[in-house]
């Protein structure tokens with residue numbers, strides 16, 4: 312298989328398969344989560360859970376100043392990922408071809424800046440998992456795995472855009488394949504927080520709210 | 526065939542071409558191929574001295590576009606003299622002989638220049654059903670290629686069909702079309718892909734083969750000198766790409782302003798060829814300059830790389846459709862799993878039995 316065939320495969324059957332698995336997986340996980348139901352309240356409900364839910368979703372999105380460096384880096388790469396994924400023109404064309412609508416793109420140099428920030432933020436958070444003792448203890452293998460699976464599309468995308476190594480066709484194929492790997496892993500790993508974070512925060516928050524602990 | 530003693534210098538004089546303009550041609554060829562300045566002199570000297578090179582040109586499953594490109598797009602020039610200079614011993618479209626006489630010419634050339642002639646091929650080779658889908662004088666292309674390739678010094682595959690299978694090989698490839706390099710494994714093969722290739726690339730590579738031997742090739746067997754850069758690398762619309770300014774259709778404001786054609790399907794970023802620098806029709810223009818995106822014709826399997834007007838970053842299949850199916854399937858399986866969960870949950874609830882303090886004491890005992 313040469314790089315042209317590889318690219319054709321990645322843009323065709325590869326992408327179809329990965330999209331299928333990702334959407335299937337997300338829906339499955341959502342059903343799984345919602346079918347768990349709510350735990351029975353044994354105590355008297357003190358207030359509505361809704362306020363607590365909303366409050367927790369917001370509160371836990373606000374950076375904790377004590378760990379500003381770590382949280383800052385984490386924030387940076389989340390925002391960076393968002394901008395790079397959703398505002399780079401070739402990516403928008405991809406979404407448009409699937410969703411049927413589009414939105415304005417950002418100029419390439421802004422995308423470039425955000426890519427660098429994302430890469431920097433991701434490397435910093437990884438390093439901190441090695442160097443900070445408590446973070447190191449908490450880190451399990453799958454944390455490194457999801458880090459790598461997220462980092463690969465970013466770094467290969469950056470390298471493709473700047474034509475750093477070898478053949479553009481080959482790099483583009485590798486970039487798309489790495490995205491497909493991410494899509495497949497996403498619903499079945501910690502990366503599922505991308506669609507479940509609000510649900511779980513709501514759940515915790517509303518439970519707190521009902522018990523009046525918030 | 527009979528002018529074996531002719532040198533290029535004689536030919537040039539006959540055509541009233543001065544040595545100065547001949548040198549200019551060699552310099553142009555050398556610079557087009559990014560050779561060091563000295564190479565132009567070496568080329569000129571060798572070309573002047575070299576004997577007429579016997580060339581056998583085989584046309585298989587092709588449209589004759591490559592030959593048309595080579596012969597028609599230039600007014601008589603020094604490039605075309607290269608072809609006066611080589612001894613084109615067999616070429617369907619260009620030779621005067623036909624029928625048995627033509628085949629005889631091929632056999633004679635093969636015999637007389639055994640191990641020395643250059644074989645040029647355009648068109649792909651059907652291999653399905655023993656290659657019956659294309660025959661010449663009752664002989665399949667497959668057999669003819671093998672026979673002529675056996676004693677060739679080198680093979681030049683001209684055009685994407687000969688180099689990579691091209692249009693005949695496009696899915697579903699009814700004739701089992703293959704490229705030359707898929708069939709012949711023991712000869713040096715130079716690929717000059719393009720649909721068709723740029724004339725000056727063909728003459729340039731031939732001049733190189735005649736004087737300096739086989740040029741440096743990339744992983745797809747293409748001369749690096751002409752196929753080393755991508756169209757996108759050399760495209761004059763590149764600044765618009767970098768600024769994010771794109772034509773959204775072929776007649777919008779962006780198209781009129783000459784913005785980048787990525788969104789309307791340009792394959793320049795993944796296409797290696799010299800169109801953006803050498804251009805076509807004596808350096809007049811090239812597709813992107815005339816407002817159409819690059820279709821990627823010098824890359825293997827470009828016919829099957831999705832629509833010409835689909836942006837490179839979009840899928841060449843229907844992921845949206847399949848995501849929809851996945852949505853439905855996920856909902857069905859998810860609902861079933863949820864029901865099963867509920868059931869086992871309820872089962873666990875109903876299986877619960879009250880335990881009294883006495884029970885615990887008993888089990889402790």
Ligand code: SF4
Pocket residue numbers: 756757758760761762763764766784785786787791792793794813818819
């Ligand atoms: S027109 Fe094509 S080759 Fe030129 S910059 Fe745009 S994408 Fe690249």
